[in-house]
Every structure is written in C-alpha cells, then in structure tokens.
Amino acid sequence: MAVTRADSSSQPRGDSDALLSPDFLRRLERLRILSRRTFVGRQRGERRSPRRGASVEFADFRNYVPGDDPRYLDWNACARLSRLFLKLFVEEEDLYVTVLLDTSESMAFGDPSKARCAKQAAAAVSYIALCSLDRLFVYGFAPRLGEHLGPLRGRGCAARFLDWLGGLPAGGGTDFAGALKAFALRAAKPGVAVVISDFLAPDYQTGLKALMQRRFDVTAIQVLAPEEIAPDLAGDLRLVDCETGEPREISVTRGLLRSYHERLSAFQGEFRRFCLRYGINALSLTAADSFEDLVLRALWRRRLVT
C-alpha cells in the first residue's frame, strides 16, 4: 500500500517550535510503517489482515459449503477435480499503531533535552502511521500510563496530534514496567507498538516483555542526552536523581568517568541483546544528533519503515 501525498491544506503547520519541519513531513509521507506480522484490523485499510476478504490478492482455497457466495467458486478447479472449491482472498485492514512515549522527569534532561528528541521521534512515527491510514494511539507514560490520544486515522488528524504532542508535559518518576503492563492489559488489539524512552529504568525488560506477551510488534527507541554519553562533571559533587531526588556524593575522577563509560556501554549492550533475543526492533538516538537524517536512516536501517 503506497503512501498517498497529502494536499497542502491538510498538512500541519511547520512552526511550533514545530517538532518537525514541513519539508521533513513531506519526506515522511512517502514512507509507511512495516509490520513483521499481520494483525487483525478494525476497518478496511491498506494492510494485509489474517482475515480473508475481498481484495484482489488470492490467498487460498477451501471446500464449498452451502451458503457460500457462488461468485467465489473456482470453476476451473471444479472442471478438473469435479469438486467445488471456494477461492479465498486476502483481507486488507488498517493497522493498530501505538506510540508509547516516556514523559518522565528524566526525559527533560539534557541540552537539547531528550524529551524533545523523543517527541520528534514519536511525531515522525505517528505521522507516517497517519499517512498510511493506520489506526494510531499515542500514550504518554510517566509513573503510570497517562493521557492518550486516539484512535487517530488519516492525515487530517496530524495537526491536532502534533499540537497535543507538543504540549505533552514531562514530569514525575518512572514506573516503566507498570505503565507498559497497564497498556498491554488495556489494548483491545495488538499491533505495532513503538516505545520511546531512555530506558534508564531497572525494570524496562519486564515492561517490554508484557508487550511481547500480547503479541505486539515492538520497536524500542532509546533516546540519550549527550550529557549522559559524555558527562561534563568535575570535582566533588552531589549528584541528585531528578526523578527520585536521591543524592549521591562523588568525587569525579578519571577512573570514575572511565567506570561510568564502561557501565553505559554495558547497559546499551544489554539493551540491544535483550531486544535481539525477543525480536524487538531496537534503535538508539542521541538528542544532539541531526534528528531528521538520523531518524530516517535509522528507521530505514531498522526496517521500521519502508
């Protein structure tokens, strides 16, 4: 199913502090979200469904039973085999795309902040989904699963969605596993779930497993701030966790920074290994990177979009 080009009146404004520029939005319109599995939709759409339907794409045969529509009988097979077979066609439905955006206090960290980068990634994925006539749900979660927007469908919802996303506040702590479990229980149907977070939570694996148990096609986008990759710390400090307020006194030394980098590398390696083991698309972004090119290349490389 091709992404149709939107007319100019239905495009969101390109201001806003706008999360995404109009040019970038136009480039996104050519893309569509890939799903590695077929999901049952709700309405007719442009995605293959496990259901058999009335599309032109042949799917299978089955024996005719009384009551079936005789228009779908395969007369050629009947002539050769003297039995009646009914031709089945692939059904095309819309796809449930859910964007789960971490809005905890830690996402406000960094310059530029991780929250802005995460919102830009969420906006990009969501806009692609809207343009593909997928059924879009957007959730923000901090300590708990918070306010959400959706279902949205069609490019006409883009402006509203982007305004809502831009005004989504960041704050509070993170109950990563609890929020994703709550979503998994609440979701009516599985689909594509894009989780955008820094994953700096000890229980992030539990949350992602909950999504996998509901057979979501999960993509995890990790956003880190440049200050987290190369901390600009010196001297004797009291580090304060912005979410929990927990203080820790340290004397920054070269050895400590080396140890931190080792921990960061180990954490990211563990994150990638976990995602690989459970078939989760994993993607890491840095808030300081040139977002648009990076997102496009990364989404493409990770086969999240086509």
Added chain:
Amino acid sequence: MHFLVPMMLLWALPVVAAIVALYLFRLRRQDRRISSLMLWGQALREMQANAPFRRLRFNWLMVLQILAAIALVLALARPFRTVPGVSGRCVAVVIDASASMRATDVRPSRFDRAKAEAARLIDGLGRGDDMCLVVAGAPTRVAAPLTSDKSVLRAALGSVIATDCPARADEAVRLALSLIRGRTGGRVVVLSDGGFPELSAAGDVSTISFVRIGESDDNVGIMALDTRPGPDGRPLLLASVRNFSRVKRDCDLELRADDKLVDVQQFSLPARQEVSRVFSAPRGAARIAARLDIEDALAADNEAHLLLGAAKQASGVLLTRGNLFLQKALAIDPGISFVRSAAPEALSLRPSDVYVLDRLCPDKLPPRAGLMFVGVANAQAPVEVLGTVDKPQVTGWDRDHPITCWVDFSDLNIERAQKVALRDWGKPLVYARDTPLVVAGERDGARAIYVAWDLIDSDFVLRVGFPIFIGNCMRWLAGDSAGVSMANLRTGEVLALSPGIERGSVDVVLPGGDRTALPVRDAMATLRLERVGVYAAQAGKYRAVAAANLLDARESDIAPRDALVIGGKQVASVGQRPRRTEEYWRWAVLAVLGLFTLEWLAYHRRI
C-alpha cells in the same frame, strides 16, 4: 637529615589528620541534577558511602595535598646537612706557615693539607661571600685581601709557602679579626696544628674556628747548639736533643766541622726527655753542622749550624731614670741586647758595645764604645752645652745620613732643648735656627750621637719615625757589631747586611744552594731567614755568612693541639675538616609549589 627546628615536625600529624578529616567530612558539595543514578552503577557505589570512614578512598588529590603539607612542615622545620666549608659571609683564613707545619705526619705535609683545606674553603665560598688569606709566618702577611674572586684567592694560596720560622699566630689572628671587624657574618678560620702559646683576645672569640692539622707527635729535634772555648784551646760544643714523642727514640747525632764528619754520638731519648752532650771541635774550624740521623715527622729541627768566631750579639746599657718609649724602641733591634740601669757608677761593671745616656751621664765613659747622649752631654759628646732654648723649631735635617734617613722631623714640637756648640768632629743632622738638635760624630774609632732635648719633652716619641730613628742610631753606633759579617741567628729573624755600597745588590747563596740577589738601599740590604741553614752573602769584597737555626721547642713539639686558648677561652678544634650547615628548606618550598601545581593539574584533569 637534621633539623634546626625539629619541634615543627610535630605539626605534620595534625595537618595530615586535618586534610584526611576534610576528605572524610567534606559535606558541602555542589549539587548536580542528573537523569538517573542507575548508570553510575557500581562506580557510584564505590565512591559513596554514608559512614564517613567508609567514604575515604584512594584519591590522588588527597595524596598530593598530604605530600605538600608534609613538605611544608619539613620546610618550617628547616632541614639542614653539614657540608665541607665554614659558615659566614666574610671569612678570614689564617694559614699557619710555621716550621711545625712542615711536618710530614700527614701526607704530603701539614702545610699542604692546610692549603688543600683552604682550597676547599675557597671552592665552597658562596656567591657574594668574601674571603681573605692571612699567612701566620714570619712575618705575618695578608696573602689575599677580602675578595669574592676565587681565582684571586687560589692564586694567592698557590703563592703561600711554608717556612722554618716560628709562628706568629697572635699577630695573624689579630690581623684576621681586624679584617672582618664590622662585616656581617664574619668568621676567622685558623688552619694550624695549634703549636703556639695562648693568644690574646682581640675580638669576638666566638667567630674563630680552629681546624686542627696534624696527627702525630713523632719528632726529635736539636734544641741547642752552642760553643765556648775549651781548656785546650779547642772549642767545646754543647748540643741538646729532645724527644717530643711519647715513645723512646734512638738516634745518631753527626757533627761536621767545615763539612767534614768529626763525631757521631748515639742518643737514647726517653719519651719527652732532653739529653745534652759536649763535643770538641777541631781547632780552627769555622763552621759546625749538627745533624740528627732519624726518621721523624719534622726535618727542620734535625739540623743546626754554628759559625765559630761569629760576633756575639751586641750589648748595650740604657742609663735612665725611666723612659718607656725609649726602652720599647731599643727593644726592637734584635742585634743589640740592652740592660737598663739608673746608676751611672754601675757602667764600669758592665762593659758594653753601646751606651744610651738618657739625662744621666757619668763624667767618663768607656772609650771606643758607641755613645748616645739624650738631653745630656759630657766631654765625649760631639757638642758643648751653652744653655737652653725654648720651643726650638726644626729648620732642616740631613735626609741622606744613615741616622736621619726615613725619619720626618718637620713640625716637631719640643718644649725645651739645650743650646750647644759643635765640636770640630761633630756633624749637625737636625738643626733649628739657633742650635743643632741632633749631632753625630766619630773620633778615634768611637761614634757618638747627641740629641739636644729630653725625649719626654716632645711629641717625637709619639711619631712613627721615633723607633726608626732609634733603630738607625743603634745600627750606626754598633757598627760592625750589628751589621754582621758573621752571625748565628734564628729562623724568622732579619739578616741586615751593610755591604759598603749605597746602591746595587748583594748576591746571597741560600741553604740548599739557591741564589738570590738582595737590593741595597741606603747602604743596607735585609733578608729574612726563612730556612734552616747557612746563608752566604757577597757584594764585591764584602762577605757575610749567617747561620739560621730553628732551636724552638714550641715548634719542635709538633703534637697537634685539640684547642686554641684565646684570651683564656678554649676554642676547640672543629676536626680535620671544617663543616658548615647548609639548609635546604628552599628545596622543600619548591617541592610544596611543585606538589600544589601537580594537585592543580590533577584537579583539572580529573585524575
């Protein structure tokens, strides 16, 4: 390592403890909000702890700060070490150049050791420090004035030689003290074996350092060699030999007459004992040489020479009621030995070569004796007294006469003088308007000098020229008795030669065969006898021979002394090599600065 203020080291413990405590209890830290503490992981758990004593971990900053604090405490404790040299910004080095310093108990000799030590002191001279070299020989002299130029000092040191003369340490130490007087950090270093009598205190004794040179007392020396006529007409020789060591020594004494061996006697000398023997010299012998055949540390006293037939020391009589200036001036000339008397009648009992008549005068004096009339005259005087004259003014004097040369009579203040008339053989040397003041004359081989005023009644005795004038008078009156043609002298004394020529030079053969030419000025040449032996002088038909001997028990006793006695105070030896304290707190301060720099770099590089 030693410390001048060791109590300062006690500060090290509390200072280090304070630094550690600051690291333990350092509660005020800058707050930094971060997204999550999770990533700091184990690293954070290693760095933080709630209990203070669990919080202390190895920290380069703390180590550097502790090292800097320790270095600072060390600097305050003023560490020092002892290095060769002497402390002081202005050092006067007195080098003993006397005979005992030629002892070879230390190789190559004590004197060379003293010079090497002086060279070390010169090498250790700090920037801006001054040093001078004073040689305690005969005479005492300043070899190098106060200077900070090491090349000048080394050159002067190289020119210093040891002599066989007795030491004049008192003069040398006084001179050294006067050189450093008023100078900051002045110090006198005496490089000697200490073989001289107690020194008089002429300055701050605490500024004197005594460096003892020498190790042994192994010496046997000739202490006396003299002659007298024997009963058979042959001269008898008396020789005394003394053992200065603490062990018994045996030796042979060889006697040579005119370079021919005439006798050898064995001496068995107990420790620190002296033995005398009498020898007979061959009739007609002119020169006797005694030589000890022994291996000891000092060779200068192992030989002695005696000239038979040499003139004895001239004798003189001072007839006076008391004139201290005149007595002192007469004592200067070693060639004439004076006896003081106040009784004119006693002169007949004491035949002498020279008579000095100070306001006392008998009617008749021995003929052919040298006479000096001071404020008095008789028939043997070259003048006839007419009366007195008050405050005579000197109008002129004979500057070329041996009596008045080198003496300034201008502006002489005389209270009263005798007015005299010259006899026909008298010659005025100093004259006023109305009368001659000094007259000399010679008649029938007898010389006489007349001084027209009482010396006490003038300021002449306070002038520099007074002792010169008296010396000139005595030398002129004694004639051949003092201007010897043959003499037995001691090393260190001055041999005065009157070769009979006004200008020119006298060739002198020194002991050992070396030759030198002495310049003659005003019909006189002088030579200081610095070596033991026989000196032979010749100028045309003039011949003179002198024998110089050490014969000094104080010099022959070469046992090095442990201390000098100066003004009743003991100045102990600082050892064979003087050492001075050299503080190096500056290095500790540099270490502090370096450690703080490292600490600053470590802080900013987050080591």
